[in-house]
Amino acid sequence: MKLYHSPTSPYVRKVMVTLDLTGQLGEVELIPGSGTPLAPNDATIAHNPLGKIPCLIGDDGAAIFDSRVICRYLDHRAKAGLYPAGDALFPVLTAEALADGIIDAVLLTAYEWRLRPEEFRYQPWVDGQTAKVERALAALEQTDLVLSGPINAARIAAGCALGYVDFRLADLGWRDRYPKLAAWYAAFAETPAMKATAPVG
Ligand SMILES: N[C@@H](CCC(=O)N[C@@H](CS)C(=O)NCC(=O)O)C(=O)O
Numbered sequence: 299m300k301l302y303h304s305p306t307s308p309y310v311r312k313v314m315v316t317l318d319l320t321g322q323l324g325e326v327e328l329i330p331g332s333g334t335p336l337a338p339n340d341a342t343i344a345h346n347p348l349g350k351i352p353c354l355i356g357d358d359g360a361a362i363f364d365s366r367v368i369c370r371y372l373d374h375r376a377k378a379g380l381y382p383a384g385d386a387l388f389p390v391l392t393a394e395a396l397a398d399g400i401i402d403a404v405l406l407t408a409y410e411w412r413l414r415p416e417e418f419r420y421q422p423w424v425d426g427q428t429a430k431v432e433r434a435l436a437a438l439e440q441t442d443l444v445l446s447g448p449i450n451a452a453r454i455a456a457g458c459a460l461g462y463v464d465f466r467l468a469d470l471g472w473r474d475r476y477p478k479l480a481a482w483y484a485a486f487a488e489t490p491a492m493k494a495t496a497p498v499g
Pocket residue numbers: 306307308309332333334335336338348349350351352363364365366398405
């Protein structure tokens with residue numbers, strides 16, 4: 299397999315942690331693929347018209363994209379059980395979507411200050427994205443399938459989302475407001491798969 303990759307993308311991190319936890323890390327070649335809406339990456343676009351990473355080239359040579367689809371493919375490929383069968387699947391998918399929504403809001407905020415010229419920045423829009431992060435963190439604080447029990451895809455996504463909050467919104471100070479989430483994350487962030495993929499920059 300090939301993975302269009304960036305060391306700072308939290309969506310790519312979800313895939314890397316899933317590869318590691320399912321014993322498939324040695325089966326994938328990493329290819330630099332990062333771009334932005336203003337500076338798209340041609341190599342990524344050749345496989346994903348949206349120009350977004352992660353994008354995986356699977357066993358049959360076809361592109362698989364969106365981190366949720368890739369993580370589910372890898373789980374299916376390894377029969378790892380990160381996505382439970384039956385009715386238990388849907389709370390995990392919903393909690394994964396909640397964590398991904400945190401990443402979406404933080405990424406949009408980061409794009410605002412990294413890509414948008416200063417005279418076009420609109421603070422109420424940034425505040426709206428930050429409010430989404432806050433509400434989603436409050437919901438994760440109440441999400442038992444993230445905080446305890448067997449490992450699942452939602453927990454991986456939540457770990458990558460919190461890592462990205464710390465990376466891009468270091469001043470948010472979320473730990474005091476969400477102590478259960480903070481205690482869980484303190485331990486999860488120290489696991490080998492998370493330590494090996496921590497964003498640097
Ligand atoms: N929903 C997608 C989001 C992927 C995404 O937005 N990736 C960013 C990198 S962190 C990207 O490639 N952005 C480039 C762009 O938007 O043009 C997923 O879960 O994979």
